[in-house]
Amino acid sequence: MTTLPPLAHSGHWILDVVYVLPFAGLLIWLFVTTLRERRRQAREGGREEQDL
Amino acid sequence: MIFEIAHGIVGRKDLPIPDWLFGWAAALVLVVSFVALALLWPEPRLQDGGFRPLPRRLSRVLLSRAVAVVCGAIGVFLLGVTVWSGLNGVQVATANFASVFVLVVFWLGVVPLSVVFGDVFRAFNPWRAIGRAVAWVAQTAARGPLPAPLRYPERLGHWPGVVGLLAFATLELVASSGDQPESVAIATLVYSAATFVGMALFGVEAWSTRAEAFGVYFNLFSRISPFTRRGDQVGLRRPLSGLSEVGSLPGTVPLLAVMIGSVSFDGIGEAPLWTGMAPDIAGFFGDLGLSQQMALEAAFLVGLLAAIAIVLGFYMLGVAGARSVGGRLSTRQIARAFLPSMVPIALAYVAAHYITELLYRGQAIVELSSSPLGYLASNPLGDEGTDLFGTANEPIDYGVISATAAWYYQVGFVVAGHVAGLALAHDKALAIYDEARLAVRSQYWMLAVMVGFTSLALWLLAQSNG
Numbered sequence: 001m002t003t004l005p006p007l008a009h010s011g012h013w014i015l016d017v018v019y020v021l022p023f024a025g026l027l028i029w030l031f032v033t034t035l036r037e038r039r040r041q042a043r044e045g046g047r048e049e050q051d052l
Numbered sequence: 053m054i055f056e057i058a059h060g061i062v063g064r065k066d067l068p069i070p071d072w073l074f075g076w077a078a079a080l081v082l083v084v085s086f087v088a089l090a091l092l093w094p095e096p097r098l099q100d101g102g103f104r105p106l107p108r109r110l111s112r113v114l115l116s117r118a119v120a121v122v123c124g125a126i127g128v129f130l131l132g133v134t135v136w137s138g139l140n141g142v143q144v145a146t147a148n149f150a151s152v153f154v155l156v157v158f159w160l161g162v163v164p165l166s167v168v169f170g171d172v173f174r175a176f177n178p179w180r181a182i183g184r185a186v187a188w189v190a191q192t193a194a195r196g197p198l199p200a201p202l203r204y205p206e207r208l209g210h211w212p213g214v215v216g217l218l219a220f221a222t223l224e225l226v227a228s229s230g231d232q233p234e235s236v237a238i239a240t241l242v243y244s245a246a247t248f249v250g251m252a253l254f255g256v257e258a259w260s261t262r263a264e265a266f267g268v269y270f271n272l273f274s275r276i277s278p279f280t281r282r283g284d285q286v287g288l289r290r291p292l293s294g295l296s297e298v299g300s301l302p303g304t305v306p307l308l309a310v311m312i313g314s315v316s317f318d319g320i321g322e323a324p325l326w327t328g329m330a331p332d333i334a335g336f337f338g339d340l341g342l343s344q345q346m347a348l349e350a351a352f353l354v355g356l357l358a359a360i361a362i363v364l365g366f367y368m369l370g371v372a373g374a375r376s377v378g379g380r381l382s383t384r385q386i387a388r389a390f391l392p393s394m395v396p397i398a399l400a401y402v403a404a405h406y407i408t409e410l411l412y413r414g415q416a417i418v419e420l421s422s423s424p425l426g427y428l429a430s431n432p433l434g435d436e437g438t439d440l441f442g443t444a445n446e447p448i449d450y451g452v453i454s455a456t457a458a459w460y461y462q463v464g465f466v467v468a469g470h471v472a473g474l475a476l477a478h479d480k481a482l483a484i485y486d487e488a489r490l491a492v493r494s495q496y497w498m499l500a501v502m503v504g505f506t507s508l509a510l511w512l513l514a515q516s517n518g
Contacts, residue, residue: 016325018072019511022079023504030496034376 066456075510078467079503085471086499089478090492096483098476101293103282111286124181130158131178131240133424138237141425148233149424152416154240155224155231160410163402166270170279173270174260179247180267183256201255204262209302212250214310216243216265218360221314225321226352228345233426262301269311272298272395276472292476295392305387306364308394312505313360315401319512326355366504367394373497374481379490389484390498393473397505400469404462404513411452419446459513466509470502477502 067074105111113119130153138150145151165172174180191198223230223239230236243265250259260267275294280287298304320326330351337347371387381389420426422444438444453461477498481491 015070015072016511019075019507019514022076023500023507026079026500026503030373030500033496034373 067459071459071510071514074463075507078463078470078506078510081467082470082474082499082502082506085474086478086495089475090495093475093478094482094488096479098290098293098479099296099483101280101289101296103280103287103289105282105285105287108285111284114286115281115284120175123175124178124184127176127178127181130176131244135237135240137420137424137426138233138235138240141233143233144426145231145233146413146416147420147426149417149420149426150233150236150240151231152413152420154236156410156413157417159220159224160402160406161414162270163273163399166274167276167399169274170277170281171271171274173267173274177260177264177267179244179251179264180256180260183248183251183260187256201258202253204254204258207302208263209304210262210268210307211303212259212263213265213268214303214307216246216263217269217307217310217314219243220265221310221317221356222353225314225318226349226356228349268307272308272311273399275392276396276399292392292396292472295395295476296480298392298395300388304391305367306360308391308398309360309364309367311398312394312401313363314356315398315405316363316508316512317356317359319405319516320359321352321355323512323515325515330355367501370497370501373500374494377490377493377497379485379487379494381484385484386494389480390477392480393477393498393502396469396472396476397502400466400473401509403465403469404509405516407461407465408453408458412448412450415446415448415452418443422446462513463510466506466513470506473505474499474502 134150134153137148141148141150145155162173187198219239223235227235230239247259247264250263253259254263261271262268272295275298276292277294278288278291280289280294330348333351333354334344334347337350338344340347342350368383368387371383371390374386374390375381375383422439422441425438474495478491478495481494481498482488485491485494
């Protein structure tokens with residue numbers, strides 16, 4: 001019995017993955033901007049503490 | 053009159069670009085719409101849709117007792133024909149009035165009517181009509197007011213509707229003989245009995261508007277309509293504005309998850325992803341001792357519940373993201389606040405997934421109106437047919453919509469529904485957040501939810517039609 005390597009059928013699932021790309025891109029962008037925003041807030045919070 | 057029963061009835065062809073590119077284009081339309089909303093829609097406009105009354109004479113006619121009695125009688129008559137034909141007619145889903153009427157004409161056809169004309173099902177609701185008639189007879193016989201029903205528990209909310217819709221989806225998508233006329237008739241009788249018990253306990257109106265699954269389902273779609281009723285007056289409001297109050301009752305979030313999740317599962321049922329997985333799940337249940345048929349049904353039930361859970365999880369992910377931007381709102385408050393935006397999405401899913409089924413299978417009702425039991429001379433199963441209106445041999449016109457046109461309509465429905473959902477979420481955010489900055493940032497997450505649902509919808513359609 002021989003098994004086909006999964007990549008031989010990549011055409012089937014790769015098209016499915018392509019559908020997800022806009023959503024995945026948006027999610028990554030959201031996570032990055034959320035992280036940046038939190039870091040910025042943390043930095044501003046630290047500065048305010050130093051000022052006090 | 054035998055034809056393919058799969059919901060994606062037509063295959064797609066002659067598209068100028070790959071179908072996945074439609075998904076990308078739809079996502080781009082959503083992003084552009086999001087930017088346009090942020091720039092051009094600075095104040096809430098849909099929280100109070102306004103009310104412009106139609107001429108009083110028209111309201112008097114539409115809301116008259118005579119019209120209520122006639123509409124109710126039509127609903128009861130159709131309920132009776134459904135049960136009668138289902139129990140006595142030919143047991144072929146495509147050749148019996150019961151299956152075609154309930155699963156196509158009623159379930160799919162009332163949706164566009166509700167979106168255009170408002171809550172028409174309320175007028176034709178046979179259970180409400182019977183409940184009101186029984187109450188009237190009992191009141192007349194008793195020559196006085198009847199004892200007041202129990203107070204409908206607030207915490208029950210739409211939960212009975214969730215159970216009812218889930219049961220209907222299970223009948224349609226899980227039970228191997230769920231679309232058989234006899235199954236449809238028996239399910240109708242069981243549902244009727246449960247509804248009458250609920251009405252007897254909590255009152256006809258309370259049960260019809262909050263708990264009766266189909267009443268709640270069609271009412272949600274009717275809130276998109278510009279037509280509404282206020283007291284004894286029929287009038288116009290801004291389209292979509294009727295949705296601003298959706299979400300106030302417990303159970304509405306799972307109700308919409310069932311609505312979208314069940315359509316998604318119906319779509320994914322034809323995808324290699326599911327057809328490859330289902331035998332393994334069925335095998336697991338088979339190993340537990342279930343028969344082959346029951347194991348397969350158990351697998352489909354798992355699939356249906358998983359689809360609903362994924363939709364629910366997806367929405368709650370967006371809610372958690374919106375919560376993370378700050379503000380004083382709890383997760384539950386945000387989940388309920390943005391829920392109206394899910395109704396146009398549910399509509400988009402239903403319209404896109406079932407348009408071909410409604411347009412093709414729906415035509416069969418012309419033939420079955422003349423021969424509800426399905427015994428036709430043209431039917432290989434028998435020749436004892438009736439031809440009440442001379443339409444018993446009316447053929448299905450498969451040219452009513454081409455495969456390519458259907459695909460463009462489907463994409464259009466998906467995009468329009470999600471843009472409408474985005475507008476509703478934006479409008480609600482402006483109303484509930486103190487700072488405009490937080491309102492816009494919360495919508496980044498709702499945009500992600502909309503793009504995700506759009507991609508899922510178009511992928512499912514590609515699976516069904518491809």
